[in-house]
Amino acid sequence: MLARGKSLPGPHGWPILGCLLEVDPSRLHLSFDKWAKQYGPLLSCKMATKKLVVISCPRLVKKALTEKGSDVLNDRTETSFSKYVMDNAKGVIFGKYEPTTIQLKRHMKKGLKMHGQGVPQFETMAKKELDKLLKSVEDQRDRDFNPREFVAKYVANFVTILYSGSVLDETDAKVIWEYNDAIKVLLDASKDTMLLTFPFLRFLPTNIGRIYRSIMEAKEELLKKFFQSNKETYQPGQERGLVDALFKLQSEEKHDGEMQCLTDPQIKAIIQDVIFGGIGSVTNSILSILLILLRNHECVNKIYQEIVNVVGLDRYPSLQDRPAMPYTEAVILEALRYITPVPISAPHRAMEEVEFEGYTIPKDALIFMNIWTIHHDPSIWGDPWIFRPERFLNENGELLPVEHSLRQSLVIFGTGPRSCVGEGFAKSRIFLCLTTLVQKFDLLPPDVGTLISDDARTFLPGGVLRPADFNVRTVAR
Numbered sequence: 001m002l003a004r005g006k007s008l009p010g011p012h013g014w015p016i017l018g019c020l021l022e023v024d025p026s027r028l029h030l031s032f033d034k035w036a037k038q039y040g041p042l043l044s045c046k047m048a049t050k051k052l053v054v055i056s057c058p059r060l061v062k063k064a065l066t067e068k069g070s071d072v073l074n075d076r077t078e079t080s081f082s083k084y085v086m087d088n089a090k091g092v093i094f095g096k097y098e099p100t101t102i103q104l105k106r107h108m109k110k111g112l113k114m115h116g117q118g119v120p121q122f123e124t125m126a127k128k129e130l131d132k133l134l135k136s137v138e139d140q141r142d143r144d145f146n147p148r149e150f151v152a153k154y155v156a157n158f159v160t161i162l163y164s165g166s167v168l169d170e171t172d173a174k175v176i177w178e179y180n181d182a183i184k185v186l187l188d189a190s191k192d193t194m195l196l197t198f199p200f201l202r203f204l205p206t207n208i209g210r211i212y213r214s215i216m217e218a219k220e221e222l223l224k225k226f227f228q229s230n231k232e233t234y235q236p237g238q239e240r241g242l243v244d245a246l247f248k249l250q251s252e253e254k255h256d257g258e259m260q261c262l263t264d265p266q267i268k269a270i271i272q273d274v275i276f277g278g279i280g281s282v283t284n285s286i287l288s289i290l291l292i293l294l295r296n297h298e299c300v301n302k303i304y305q306e307i308v309n310v311v312g313l314d315r316y317p318s319l320q321d322r323p324a325m326p327y328t329e330a331v332i333l334e335a336l337r338y339i340t341p342v343p344i345s346a347p348h349r350a351m352e353e354v355e356f357e358g359y360t361i362p363k364d365a366l367i368f369m370n371i372w373t374i375h376h377d378p379s380i381w382g383d384p385w386i387f388r389p390e391r392f393l394n395e396n397g398e399l400l401p402v403e404h405s406l407r408q409s410l411v412i413f414g415t416g417p418r419s420c421v422g423e424g425f426a427k428s429r430i431f432l433c434l435t436t437l438v439q440k441f442d443l444l445p446p447d448v449g450t451l452i453s454d455d456a457r458t459f460l461p462g463g464v465l466r467p468a469d470f471n472v473r474t475v476a477r
């Protein structure tokens with residue numbers, strides 16, 4: 001990529017403010033979608049002093065973020081959140097694109113592999129959490145209930161197991177959700193900018209000061225539980241979970257004279273990264289899939305049939321069953337396309353001015369992958385607003401291979417060096433939760449009231465799209 005090219009097309013906006021007044025910051029994907037239809041798959045706009053570049057087609061996304069020379073578009077930008085809450089951009093999500101972050105991401109992946117999906121010790125503990133979920137659903141059987149509380153608790157508890165190898169008590173889930181709910185508020189772009197511009201507001205009795213202090217209190221509780229207590233009780237050679245695995249890798253770095261990137265602040269940041277990246281996204285994906293199934297009952301029957309054929313009714317579904325259950329896999333892929341839980345990527349920063357497709361992307365521009373538009377582009381999917389798992393199956397009912405153009409157009413978890421660390425972990429939890437529920441219960445719309453729409457254009461906004469509360473009725477099989 002070399003410098004100097006044409007200017008990118010896009011809305012002009014107003015002097016100084018740019019397009020700031022034209023967008024709802026919590027629904028940026030809808031403005032990006034409208035503009036992509038008007039200006040094409042590569043566009044740019046200004047928001048006050050910031051230049052944004054929005055990429056809305058799979059070919060250009062792959063070219064910009066994964067091909068040789070694309071490193072320059074894989075940096076992150078500073079926000080008040082990264083500066084003050086993440087201790088000057090520690091961790092993976094907010095880390096600059098530099099050797100320490102790349103190494104840190106490798107360590108996080110390794111820790112997830114050693115103590116996450118498919119690891120017998122983790123799966124045995126996680127199954128106990130599924131048992132608890134089934135018991136809670138069983139208690140509600142034959143009457144309408146809101147599944148959010150149960151799913152939220154299940155997700156927080158398996159994150160606890162990931163961190164520490166067990167669920168200690170009821171407060172584990174509470175501490176995790178309190179941190180998650182506290183940080184959501186500061187992720188609002190206007191509050192973030194205000195704090196970055198006037199950092200002293202953190203210490204004043206203003207609304208934003210109160211928000212900041214409540215985040216720091218929730219962070220302290222979180223780290224006391226999952227960093228401090230693990231550190232105090234860690235026994236080398238007896239790693240219990242991800243946090244111990246990171247302590248082990250930390251001491252190996254010291255012995256091997258490797259680049260020191262796993263400092264204590266970095267381990268603390270990874271604990272926060274798991275919540276930031278994983279809690280809301282997995283919880284709302286599971287809830288959205290439940291909602292979709294209530295509206296498409298024939299899919300529940302087909303998943304159940306696949307469970308009967310492959311797993312039977314005498315044992316729980318396991319991750320080893322996944323390859324033999326293409327229909328269920330197709331339902332999960334199609335649901336994550338249809339709703340697109342994370343509609344735009346985290347912003348990438350251009351480290352220098354580059355030429356891309358004949359256009360100039362200026363230094364410091366923020367690059368957004370417009371996942372929402374890619375997943376709902378009629379020229380790719382034909383009928384993007386129809387939920388149709390069969391689009392991911394061939395004529396023999398087998399899952400399309402990953403190289404197939406439709407699979408290549410799915411960018412649920414991003415792509416390239418900044419893609420999601422938790423993809424395998426998230427998909428495995430969704431699979432187990434969904435199949436275990438369907439094995440035991442028929443899922444039906446509520447008896448009372450009307451079921452909300454499963455169209456994600458009506459979902460509540462934010463970094464992760466979430467359906468409003470809804471009720472479900474379960475009937476034991």
Ligand code: HEM
Pocket residue numbers: 092093094105273274277278279281282285341342344345346347369412413414415417418419420421422423425426
């Ligand atoms: C359905 C669930 C999930 C979805 C849809 C999702 C989606 C995404 C997306 C779109 C990105 C941004 C990629 C980019 O900026 O280019 C991302 C990044 C990330 N996700 Fe996830 N994610 C999910 C679950 C998880 C889980 C369970 C974890 C942790 C265990 C996690 C950890 C991360 C991290 C650490 C990053 C930052 C990677 C980097 O900056 O290099 N995510 N995710």
